[in-house]
Amino acid sequence: MMRSLLVTVAALALSACATTVAEPVAPQVAADVPPSLPAGERAAPDGMRWLYASGEAAGASIQTWRQLADYAIAVSRQRKVPQSVPMGLPDVQGGIGTPSCVAADGTMKPFAAVFDVDETVLLNNGYEYWAAYSGKPFVPEEWAQWADGGAGIAAPVPGAVTGLRRLREAGITVIFNTNRNSENAAGTAAAIEAVGAGPAVHLDNLFLRGDDAMGSRKDGRRATIAERFCVIALAGDNLGDFADVFNADEDAIQARRAMVARGEYAQLWGNGWFLMPNPVYGAWQKGSLDEVFPPETRWMPSDASTAPNIMNESE
């Protein structure tokens, strides 16, 4: 029963992060656990402990926002026309696009940096508290309520407000490209502005899922932004915030990881692309032990046969 419960939870986790659903949020606790402790006194899931409450996560995001602002400001001050970061639509199959910073009339486009919102600029602390507290799977109607009404509860990612202020002071336009739904545009703008990360104006510097026909895939929105702007930095917590090609096959776990560490992409991390760690939910939230740990990484101690799982399997 416990086993089937864990399988159910895993299945819910997988279904909640499919790319056709809004970005968050897989619950990390079992749905039908009879609570003998009040919900608030139960152990929080480790991912939430790390992301929403650890000093480690705060240090990591402060350092990455600093890196991003330092990088973009330095590029904006170069005495030459920079190369835009890739902003698909891909020009070749599997490519990530090669936009230009020079407009058709030969003038220079204005500089911009493009940001995902959830767990990049805003922490969805309130919604994730509810997900863990209630033990419910992802419910689109609840997420919509949070997206509409979370302003003033959602906290900024540490470092984001300072980083965005530095960019704007340097004359770099801040653009948000999120998979929150366009129906929740007003609440999303309000939440961004409530933490001091605004302004955010729908279809001006705020783009959402539903603004085009590509669903949660962001390459089309990126291409639209790149028509008007010279985009020198992208930031997000999901590989889809950089290029759709990474999420073309979310089940190819090892291939997906190998792809980002390959030469052409590897050289972009910290150099135009900036990843904010989010171990709570995402397209990476897949895989059995055998899929996560390829054969050459598996290790057992010399007395492995005394482990309870192995004893059970040999019975």
Add this chain to the structure above:
Amino acid sequence: MMRSLLVTVAALALSACATTVAEPVAPQVAADVPPSLPAGERAAPDGMRWLYASGEAAGASIQTWRQLADYAIAVSRQRKVPQSVPMGLPDVQGGIGTPSCVAADGTMKPFAAVFDVDETVLLNNGYEYWAAYSGKPFVPEEWAQWADGGAGIAAPVPGAVTGLRRLREAGITVIFNTNRNSENAAGTAAAIEAVGAGPAVHLDNLFLRGDDAMGSRKDGRRATIAERFCVIALAGDNLGDFADVFNADEDAIQARRAMVARGEYAQLWGNGWFLMPNPVYGAWQKGSLDEVFPPETRWMPSDASTAPNIMNESE
């Protein structure tokens, strides 16, 4: 029964990361689950999926290693004597030390960068696979076996090998300061060298728990290193890799997070201090929902009373 099981797992998680125990590793699966699936086919814990198998984690560590190497190389080329990063022992209560880059005889000390090992330079993929596969709690003898024999299985953190090579090419000494035990010095050096991150020589550029009387606290080892070197960068996955003061009260969850984001410390992230994200284990692995989510962050949807946990509580 399920509830008491979860409590047991939570208790094991807490005990495994106490500072008096070697750094890893709290298991994220229940110990006495009767396996109906072969262990390898069970869902991997989310933290392991993110850290060991996601492209997101690879991008994050590549970017941080790049940031670190860029920073340290730039500082080493400044035409002035730099300020060392803080390298306790603290000179005042709660402080983090103010070492000097100038030796007693007025000469400049050689540049160094100091690194934690586990989940900073090396991924403990083999041991964590075993922890999840077996479902056993942290067993010090098993960890010692892994620390002695993991060379060739442990993978490098993405970006680490390139980053360390860049530092050494720039004339910056690479020093490892780990809470692996000094009895496992040979195996630890072998694992570092097997991924191409060496050399690592005990008591020369490799310092371990047991090298002094301070246990897992690293301030003493940091002070020893700072006597000989001008340390311009520190990197690790745990706040204790930067200053012991952060882990003085691991139970003060919100205070610990607030402390790193305060002015004097906040300005060091990405600017001498570099944090590698590790959501699998660490001193942050504590806290109930109420401790992780302070009152002002808690949110519920309008129909919250229909949630199973809340219905149970009102019965």
